[in-house]
Amino acid sequence: MTKLEKLLKERGPIKKIGVLGMGYVGIPAAVLFADAPCFNKVLGFQRDSKSSSYKIDMLNHGESPLKGEEPGLEDLIGKVVKAGKFECTPDFSRISELDAITLAIQTPFANPKDLEPDFSALIEGIRNVGKYLKPAMLVVLESTITPGTTEGMAKQILEEESGLKAGEDFALAHAPERVMVGRLLRNIREHDRIVGGINEASTRRAIELYSPVLTVGKVIPMSATAAEVTKTAENTFRDLQIAAINQLALYCEAMEINVYDVRTGVDSLKGEGITRAILWPGAGVGGHCLTKDTYHLERGVKIGNGQLDYPEGADSIYVLARKVNDFMPLHMYNLTVAALERIGKEIKGSKVAMLGWAFIRDSDDARNTPSEPYRDLCLKAGAIVTVHDPYVLKYPGVEISDDLEKVIRDADAVVVLAGHSAYFNVKADWVKEVTGKASPIIVDGRNVVEPDEFIGKGFVYKGIGRGDKNKHVIV
Structure with a gap:
């Protein structure tokens, strides 16, 4: 039995969880953890800033700060607040009370051309966790990140701030969010959960955290870096599919035909070994994920140690x-x-x-x-x-x-x-x-x-x- 396995066994099952970042990912994740009977308490951490402090009061009154159609979310917030199982707080020192904490913080690119993401908010979050990290805790990054970040930057900062060693004194994993606005709760429950720890003990502990909130979905374990690539690649592929139908739409305009007729025709070909994941054209792609995850994937190759074999001088199709x-x-x-x-x-x-x-x-x-x-x-x-x-x-x-x-x-x-x-x-x-x-x-x-x-x-x-x-x- 490794040192980490012994520490986790002594601590016992995960009972108290923290979620850092109360946005489209953090809020539904936190209340789903809180609704699971096996967990006792969930703390949602939100900075008491000018732009975001309103979220703290709203959540603690059982109200959702997210607008738009989110089936079941506000009801579930109200339920877990009333039951005393969820609380939103700006007090990061309470991280020390937890068995596990997840980070759901945005990771945009200020300038995609130089492949340099703005990790400032994520780094601040990781530092806050590191300051109050205790032995046998589990830290999970849910944010979409450049492949190599969990075992690189995140591990380094957590160890510097805590004086503890990742994989020995505490568990560390990446379990990327896979949600879309308008179906947040459903996505977390029903989508398979990718879980990648920095070692086997970390992966098992993260599986323990996520399994209770899944209904249809199952856990797919892998390494932390493979989990990072999975997340960035799935969004990159979706962006590629949208670009394919957008380019087809532009071609159809030039040829004076209806792209929707062509789409129906292409989509009609069914059968064994035939896959047509053809999407819909539109006025553009937005959101936090598809507009940047390609660049995380590209950057992962750029900063990695391996040698890329690719057609010389050819642009990345992504x-x-x-x-x-x-x-x-x-x-x-x-x-x-x-x-x-x-x-x-x-x-x-x-x-x-x-x-x-x-x-x-x-x-x-x-x-x-x-x-x-x-x-x-x-x-x-x-x-x-x-x-x-x-x-x-x-x-x-x-x-x-x-x-x-x-x-x-x-x-x-x-x-x-x-x-x-x-x-x-x-x-x-x-x-x-x-x-x-x-x-x-x-x-x-x-x-x-x-x-x-x-x-x-x-x-x-x-x-x-x-x-x-x-x-x-x-x-």
Whole structure:
């Protein structure tokens, strides 16, 4: 029996857990731990800062600080708070009370070109954990990180701050989150959980932590670095798939055909040995994960010790996919300009009504939203821009309204950038009446409107991948 195994046996089963970072990942994880009968108490750690302190009071009153549709989340928060099993605190010294702590802190890239992530918040979190770390505790990084970080930077900081040795005095693992806004609880319960410890004892302890919250999902154990690569690769692959359908949509526009017809055709080929993971085109990719995880994967290769054998001078297909997806807001702008030209208008001085600021439907998550670069392009060209979103009501430097009629009144162009459910119900007659234009423009980046309905009412229509409609006769 190793030293760590002895220490863990002496400590006994995990009973008290901490979750550092009360966001889209940390909150649902914390309350699911708290709801598990085998755990006694969960502490959610949140800095008492100007921008985030409101979360502490809301959570301790059983309320969710996350907006948008999150089935079951607020009810579960209320349940575990009432039962005395969950508490949010800004007091990091209470880490010393715990058997296990997870870190769910964002890891963005300030500048992807130099492959240098902004780990400042994560490093601060790791240092806080290290200061109060005790023997036989388990530390788990849930944040998406560059492969090699758990066994490298994280291990080093924890050992420096605590004076303890990872893998001997305390357990250390990476168990990446795999959630999507709008289905947080369901994803944690039902998705398989990747768990990678720095040694076998660490992996087993992490499995003990996560198994009680899984319903359908199972634990998949591996090394810490393999777990890091799994997380970055799965998001990189999804980004690649989105780029593939986005590029196909651009091709279909050029060939004056409907990408959705082609998609249906491609997707229809079924059978043994045939896989077609074909996704949907759109106005751009946003969020915290897909916009950066490719760069974590690329950086992992760059800083690793191994030798990469790859076609000389060839671009990474993953980075190229990122460029295609980053191009889509510019393509939306180009469609807007082309639509205005069809009625003899310039973008300068035109009123553009943007529908959707969140990066994903029916959510308030606006991190890295493709709506922002689109708006920037319009403003730079001299357009007058208004923004509607039923969920995102505040965003730095941007005025957003939940009054749809107010936003599209007198607009020359109505541009759909998010696929919120409410936009599927918008009717051509009503939009034409509110805009007051003889030939208003509709640019659809999420395939939410029926083109013929709007074209028949005198609109100028442009849609991503709708080469069959984008040059229609103006009625």
